Amino acid sequence: MPPTASQNGAKSKAHKDDLDGLIEKEQLPSGREDLVEPLVAHSQRERILNAMAEACAKKGFGATTIADICEVAGVSRATFYELFRDKEDCLQASMELSLADAMGRIVEVYSPDKPWATMVRDATATFLDLLASRPDFARMALIEAPAAGGRSVEMYASGKRVLQALLDRGRSDPIEEQGIPSSAGRGALAAAESLIVGQILAGNTERLPELLPDIVYIVTIPYLGQDEALRQSREAEKSLHRNG
C-alpha cells in the first residue's frame, strides 16, 4: 500500500542501495541537475500521493480539492499539474503503487508448497499489517477508490480478483465441495473486507491485525468445513500472540 515500500526481497535491496548512494551524493556538484531533478520529482510525487491519502481520509475523495492536496504536500499547484493531470489521475497513481506494493508483499508469503490454509493465513496477516501501517492509504484503497469511478474502480476490482483467485485455490483441496456456489470465494472476501472497512471507519485501523482469527475463519469455512476452520482460527490466534 505505501508508495515508499519495497516490492520484493533482493531486488529492492539493491534498488535501495542505489537510492542510498544517490542520497549520499546529495551535495552533487552543480551542473548535475539531470540527476537531481528526477530525484526531486520523485519525492514530490511521493509527497503528493501521501498528501492525497491524508486529505481524503479527512474529507473524502469527492470533497478533496487539489488545493487541499497541495497544502498538505507543501507543493505548488504548478508542481501538482506537472506530475498529475487531475485529482483522478493522482488517485489512480496512488492506487497503482498501493496495489503493486500489496501484491508484492502477498507474493512474498505466497508459496505453492505451503498448505492452502497456512498460505491464506500468512497472506491475510501480511495484508492486515500493511493496512494497519498505512491507515490513510488503507482508507483510500478500500473505501474511496471503489466509489471514485474510472480506472481506480477497475484497479480496486482487479486487486480483489487476485485475492479471490488465491482463495479459490482452496477448491482444489477441499474436504467437501458439494453444492458450494461458485460465489463462495467472492462472498468470503466481501465478508472479510466488510469487517476491515468497519474497523477503518471506526478509527481502529491500527488494530486491524487483531482481526486475523475471524478472517481466517470466514475465508476457510466454505472450503474446509467448520471444525477445521475453527482450528485454523485458533492457530491464527496463537500466531498473533507469538508475534504480538
Added chain:
Amino acid sequence: MARATKEGERWKPPRGRHKLPPEVVSRSQRERLLEATMRVVAEKGYGATTVTDLTRKAGISRTTFYELFEDKEACFLAAYDNAVDGLVRQINVAYEAEERWPDRARAGLATLLAALAADPELARLALVDVAAAGPAAQRRFRAAVQRLTPFFDEGRDFAPGGRGVPANASRMAAGAVVGLISDELVEGRADELPSLLSDLLFATLVPYLGPDAAAREVGEVTR
C-alpha cells in the same frame, strides 16, 4: 387522514391558506424532501447535487429547506437513514413471518433483493455510490450494514456448533450479503438480483452451519 389519493400519488397538503397544524405540514415537506433527495442524488451523484436541485424536486422553498436541514450533507444523511429504515422494516416483516432461522433468513433476503431490484438506481446509491458522499455517509452505510446483524446473529442459537462461532460472524455474513449484491449492481445487473438468492443464503448460513448443511438448506429452497 381519510382523503382519497390516486394510486402512487403522494398526498400533499392543500396549497394556500389552510388550517393544518404547522407540524403536519412540516412533516409532509420533510418526507417529500427526503425522497426527492435520494432520487436526485441517485440520478446526478452526490457531488453534483445542489440544494436548489433538492428544493425544486421536492417542491419546497429554500427557506423551508434550511428550516429543516443545515446543509446538503445533513439532508442526504437523513434521507439515507430514512431509506434504510424502510428497507429494514420490509426485511423484518418477511423475516418474522417464518419460524426456522434458515427460512427466516431466506425470506428476509428475498425481500431485500426484490426491493432493490424494483429500484436499481436507489439500490446503487444505497449500497455503492453512498461511499462517494464523504466520511459521514460512509459511516452511515456501515451503520446500515450493522443494522442487519441481528438477523444473522440468530444463527448462533439455531446452529448446533453456533456457540463456537466468532462473535464477528454476523458482521462478516452481513458484509458478504451486501458485497455480493454490490458486485451485481456495479455490473449493472440489478434486474437479475432475485437470482442471487441461493448465493446469499449460502453466504448467510455457512459461518454458522458449515458448507455441507448450508448447501443442503440452499438446495431445499431452490428445489
